[in-house]
Amino acid sequence: MNERESLFRRLSAPSGGHGAEAAGPLPEGAPTAAPGDVVARFAETFTAAGGFLLRGPAEAALSDLGEMLRAEGVTSLFFPDDDPVGREVAEALVPFGPFTLTTAAQVRGGSAEVTAGFRTAEAGIAETGTIVETSAGGKTLLPGLLADVHVSIVPISRVVARMEEALSPLASDMPRNISFLSGPSKTADIEQTLTVGAHGPKKAIALLLA
Amino acid sequence: MELNANAFARNARKALSDKTLQEALGRTTGRFEAHRAAAVAGFPGFEAARERASAVKIDVLDHLGTYLGRFIEEAEKRGAVVHVARDAVQAREIAARIARDEGVTLAVKSKSMASEEISFNEALEAAGVTVVESDLGEFIIQLAGEPPSHIIAPAVHKTREEVSLLFERHLGEPRTDSIPELVGMARKHLRAKFLSAGMGVSGGNFLVADTGSVVLVTNEGNGRMGTVLPRVHLAVVGIEKVIPRMADLPTFLRLLPRSASGQTISSYVSILTGTKRAGDPEGPERMHILLLDCGRSAILEGKYREILKCIRCGACLNACPVYQSVGGHAYGWVYSGPIGAVLTPLLVGLPEASPLPDASTLCGACAQVCPVKIPLPDFLLELRSDARDQGLKTPGEIAGMKGYAGVMKRAGLLEAIERIAGVLGQFFTKGKGIAGLPYPFSGWTERRDFPAPAAQPFRKQWKIRRGVRG
Numbered sequence: 001m002n003e004r005e006s007l008f009r010r011l012s013a014p015s016g017g018h019g020a021e022a023a024g025p026l027p028e029g030a031p032t033a034a035p036g037d038v039v040a041r042f043a044e045t046f047t048a049a050g051g052f053l054l055r056g057p058a059e060a061a062l063s064d065l066g067e068m069l070r071a072e073g074v075t076s077l078f079f080p081d082d083d084p085v086g087r088e089v090a091e092a093l094v095p096f097g098p099f100t101l102t103t104a105a106q107v108r109g110g111s112a113e114v115t116a117g118f119r120t121a122e123a124g125i126a127e128t129g130t131i132v133e134t135s136a137g138g139k140t141l142l143p144g145l146l147a148d149v150h151v152s153i154v155p156i157s158r159v160v161a162r163m164e165e166a167l168s169p170l171a172s173d174m175p176r177n178i179s180f181l182s183g184p185s186k187t188a189d190i191e192q193t194l195t196v197g198a199h200g201p202k203k204a205i206a207l208l209l210a
Numbered sequence: 211m212e213l214n215a216n217a218f219a220r221n222a223r224k225a226l227s228d229k230t231l232q233e234a235l236g237r238t239t240g241r242f243e244a245h246r247a248a249a250v251a252g253f254p255g256f257e258a259a260r261e262r263a264s265a266v267k268i269d270v271l272d273h274l275g276t277y278l279g280r281f282i283e284e285a286e287k288r289g290a291v292v293h294v295a296r297d298a299v300q301a302r303e304i305a306a307r308i309a310r311d312e313g314v315t316l317a318v319k320s321k322s323m324a325s326e327e328i329s330f331n332e333a334l335e336a337a338g339v340t341v342v343e344s345d346l347g348e349f350i351i352q353l354a355g356e357p358p359s360h361i362i363a364p365a366v367h368k369t370r371e372e373v374s375l376l377f378e379r380h381l382g383e384p385r386t387d388s389i390p391e392l393v394g395m396a397r398k399h400l401r402a403k404f405l406s407a408g409m410g411v412s413g414g415n416f417l418v419a420d421t422g423s424v425v426l427v428t429n430e431g432n433g434r435m436g437t438v439l440p441r442v443h444l445a446v447v448g449i450e451k452v453i454p455r456m457a458d459l460p461t462f463l464r465l466l467p468r469s470a471s472g473q474t475i476s477s478y479v480s481i482l483t484g485t486k487r488a489g490d491p492e493g494p495e496r497m498h499i500l501l502l503d504c505g506r507s508a509i510l511e512g513k514y515r516e517i518l519k520c521i522r523c524g525a526c527l528n529a530c531p532v533y534q535s536v537g538g539h540a541y542g543w544v545y546s547g548p549i550g551a552v553l554t555p556l557l558v559g560l561p562e563a564s565p566l567p568d569a570s571t572l573c574g575a576c577a578q579v580c581p582v583k584i585p586l587p588d589f590l591l592e593l594r595s596d597a598r599d600q601g602l603k604t605p606g607e608i609a610g611m612k613g614y615a616g617v618m619k620r621a622g623l624l625e626a627i628e629r630i631a632g633v634l635g636q637f638f639t640k641g642k643g644i645a646g647l648p649y650p651f652s653g654w655t656e657r658r659d660f661p662a663p664a665a666q667p668f669r670k671q672w673k674i675r676r677g678v679r680g
Contacts, residue, residue, distance in 0.1 A: 003294045004282075007449070010507040011275035049474070104491075108439075110405055128475040138489035141438055145431070163460035167481075171456045174288065174421045176486050176493045177438065180479035185431040187393060188471070189347035189365050190373055192238045195393045198346055199400065200431030200478070 038126040039208070042159045045129030050183030050196070051204040056153075057089070061207065065151070066096025069116050072149050072203055076102040076113040080140045085153050086118040089207065104142040117143025117201075121152045123166045124159040124206070130182045131206065132166050136175035144181055150201035152181070155209050211326045211357055215542035215554055215563035222569070225536040231367045235537050238366050242528040245472025246579065253474075259464045264583040266458050267519035270450070271510060277419040277452045278501070284422025288484025290497040295328075297504055302333035305446070308498050309339045312442045314408040318400070320426070320433040321345040322413025323522060324502050325446045326358065326544040327557070330411070341411070342403045344432040346396050353380045358538065367537055400432070410436030410494070414447035415521070416462060417499075420455045423483040424499065427466060427476045434478050443482070443494035448502050450510075450518040462521060465581040469523035505557040514589055517552050519582040526576035526586060532569050541566060548576035548586045555593055564602040567593035606649070621669065628667035635663035 043053050052068065054061045069077075077099050079086035093099060099116075107115055119140075123132040131152045133144055144150045160166050163180075170178055185200030196202045214221065225231055250256045270277055282292045293308070295301035305328075309317065317334060319325070319341055331341045331352075343352040347365035351358055353376045358364030365373075373392055377383040383395045404410075412433055416425040424445045426433040437443050453462065459481075467473040486493030509518055527533045527547030538546035543554045543563070551566040567590045576586040597603055617624050643659025646652075654660055664671070 003296055003300065004292075006296065007294045007501075007503055007507065008275050008279065010503070011278065011449075011510070045474070049477075108405070110402070130475060130479075135487070135490050135493055138487070138491060140491045142492065145434060145438055163463060164457065167456055167459065171421060174423060174481075174483040176483055176490060178481035178483075179434060180475065180481075182475045182477050182479075184477065185429070186477055187346045187430045189345070189350070189430075190368070190370055190389050190392055191234070192241055192366070193389045195390050197390075197397060198393055198430035198432070199344070199397060199404075199435050 038161050039156050039159050041126035041161075042124050042129065042154075043208070045126060046124070046131075046183075046206055047129070049129040049204075050186070051129060051206055054205065054207050056207045056209050057092075062089075062092055063096060065205065065207065066093055066099075068203070068205060069093070069099070069149060070097045072116075073114045074099065074116045074149055076100055076107075076111065076115045077118065078102045078104050078107055078115060078147070079118040079143060080104065082139070083118070083120050085120045085209070086143070089151070089153060090116075090118045104140055104146075107146050108142060114149075115147045116149040116151055117145075117147030118151045118153065119143040121154045121158065121206075124152075124154045125161075125163055125166050125180070126159055127162045128180070128182055130163075130166075130180045131204070133179045133181060134170065134175045135177040136170065136173075141177060141179060144179070145200060147201055148197070149203045149205065150181070150184075151205045151207060153207050153209060211329055211544050213543050213558055213562060215558070215566055217542060218540060218565035218569055221540035221542055222536040225540045230369060230372070231537055234367045234369060235534060239528045239534045242471065242524075246469060246525055246528065247472075249468040249472040249474065253464070253468060255464070256468070259461050260581055260583060262461050263465055263521075263581060264519065266453060266461065267582050268516070270452060270454065271515055271518055274449065274452070274510060277454055278449055280419040281417050281422055281452050282501075284420065285424075285484065285497075285499055286422070288422055290422065290484050290499050292499045292501060294501050295503065298328040301328040301446075301500060301502055301504065302330070304500055305330055305444070306333050306337035306339075308442075308444055308500075309334055309337055309409065312409060312496060314339055314442060316403065316407045317341045317409040317411050317444075318344045318403050318407040318432075318436045318440065319348075319411040320413070320428065320436050321348055321364070322411070322446050323544055324413055324448045324504075325411065327504055328446070328502065330446060339409075342400070342407070344400050344403070344430075344436060345428070346393065346430060346432075349396055349400065350376060353377075356539075357544075367539070401435075404432075404435040404439050407436070407440045409442040409444055410440040411444045411446065412437055414445045414451055414499075415466065416459060417447055417452040418456050418459060418481075419452050421483055423456070423481050425459065426480045426482065427463070427478070428480075429471075429473075429477045431478050434480050437480060437482055437494065438492055441494060442496045442498070444498045444500065445482075446500045446502065448504070448506060450506050450520075466521055466523050469521075469525040469579065469581040509556050513592065514552065514556055516584050517549075517556060517589060519584055520549055520553070521582055522549075523581055525579040525581065529575040529579045531571055531573060531575070536569075541569070548590070549584075552586060552589045552593065560593065560597055560600060561602060564597045567591075567597065625667045625669055628663065631663035632665045632667065636665055 077090040121131045184196040187198035343349045350365040414424040415427045467476045533547040541550045555563040639662040647655040
């Protein structure tokens with residue numbers, strides 16, 4: 001008898017649970033959806049999570065974004081090959097700083113540049129201020145993973161109220177990776193002092209597009 | 211991890227006289243507690259979520275075989291390979307074999323308490339694999355050669371000066387007292403490891419049965435790095451971490467970060483399902499999931515089964531007056547605080563950890579904060595009584611407790627003793643405490659004075675007070 005069968009024998013003995021599929025009625029879930037405008041709520045929660053929110057695509061937003069990136073010392077911008085909106089925003093930013101365009105492959109190769117990664121989000125969650133990115137359809141996750149600054153482009157039509165609404169369309173055909181990104185990478189492991197940029201982006205920016 | 215739980219009293223004494231540790235504990239546990247309280251107050255649905263999570267977990271315990279079977283089926287359908295280990299020895303063998311078969315020489319690991327249970331790192335090092343801890347706190351204590359001291363803040367006992375010394379010695383970095391600079395040094399060093407490692411090792415906060423997913427919750431992003439970049443992903447997870455449905459996950463995600471650190475949500479949640487799909491530009495080509503029994507199925511059969519509801523948030527640690535005073539190392543194994551005082555004896559056997567259930571004042575704070583409503587104080591009491599039944603208590607303690615119970619059950623006798631003690635007490639102690647009693651009472655008086663008996667019995671005082679207040 002292999003270990004797996006042996007485990008199941010141990011587990012089924014006391015509970016007699018084989019064949020039982022779903023739980024009985026469960027207590028109601030938490031009331032989390034605040035009524036009202038989910039986009040306004042998202043703006044609030046994303047900021048509370050430590051992110052910076054801009055509303056685009058006006059010239060003013062690009063100029064603000066350029067300034068933020070310069071302040072972080074960013075010199076290179078990259079975006080997924082198959083993300084036309086990400087490309088458009090990154091290219092439009094070039095005149096706002098001494099920025100050059102680079103590729104995800106170069107960044108993965110260990111580029112010494114300070115980078116900003118651009119990517120269109122699959123969803124925004126108002127409940128938690130979360131950007132949802134997935135690998136569904138062969139999309140890359142590197143801009144939100146390796147970059148020093150992550151710029152998420154969030155079409156307002158993709159902002160949902162709660163985590164449930166973000167997950168349920170994905171559950172029928174799960175991709176390898178669903179990532180919830182809420183604010184910058186943080187650590188408080190040294191003396192409980194909150195510090196950004198432990199491994200992932202030091203700054204998380206969301207550009208809301210109508 | 212080496213087991214040293216029977217030395218709790220000695221470990222605790224050492225911790226109490228360790229100035230650096232006391233300073234670090236003072237700085238941290240109170241802050242965790244305050245953040246948690248604020249997060250819970252800001253979320254009116256907390257109690258409802260708690261009820262629901264507890265009910266879901268009880269359903270899981272009732273049908274663990276079913277849900278685990280579904281999890282394995284769904285995960286393997288999507289390319290993962292699932293392994294099952296009965297005990298730590300088997301788990302180490304399997305982990306070493308996976309690393310060898312996959313040709314791995316460098317592994318980056320994100321935090322996993324389950325992996326500490328089986329001494330995962332030693333197993334891989336013995337197989338010639340270098341394991342680098344990537345959670346900053348774990349990385350620091352790995353450099354220091356120490357075990358973690360807190361579930362979610364493993365290096366809580368280290369000051370910035372100590373961290374800088376370690377980085378100077380092991381990474382060749384200049385000394386600094388700037389925490390952001392220290393974080394930057396670790397980031398640079400670990401980024402290179404993430405980009406070159408053959409295998410990423412993770413734990414798992416949740417296993418989702420209906421999709422076969424492993425869910426990781428982190429703030430630093432190390433769990434994300436290690437499960438996107440390396441060619442192989444190995445998740446080491448206890449069998450009790452399964453939840454039935456993806457639809458249940460939000461409830462747990464509303465509870466875990468709030469309870470752990472007072473955050474609405476942690477920076478990163480990764481839901482990882484199978485291997486990279488055809489056409490995915492990154493993600494592991496191979497995914498292994500190592501499920502640990504290691505004593506859990508035996509717990510499931512007994513009266514302590516609800517301890518398996520634990521989601522490892524650490525809230526009970528921060529709420530516990532004993533943990534706040536002695537920190538994590540004193541508990542002598544992987545799990546500390548109230549959860550450790552219950553779980554450790556159950557996983558390693560009560561004779562190996564019999565002092566731990568006594569490391570509690572039974573104040574009940576742990577049960578109040580537990581997000582899945584585990585009756586921790588009840589379990590602590592029950593374990594004390596098991597310890598007596600198993601002959602793990604001294605005759606003096608048993609006799610003392612019997613005598614105490616005999617008196618407390620008889621109000622008249624108690625009052626008579628209190629009267630006599632009151633008179634003698636006033637006469638001999640002059641209202642000061644009693645010190646230097648002989649064995650078996652020396653266990654009490656060698657560390658603090660026994661309070662002097664009151665002049666009047668409790669029941670009399672009570673009557674007077676009630677009379678005064680009408």
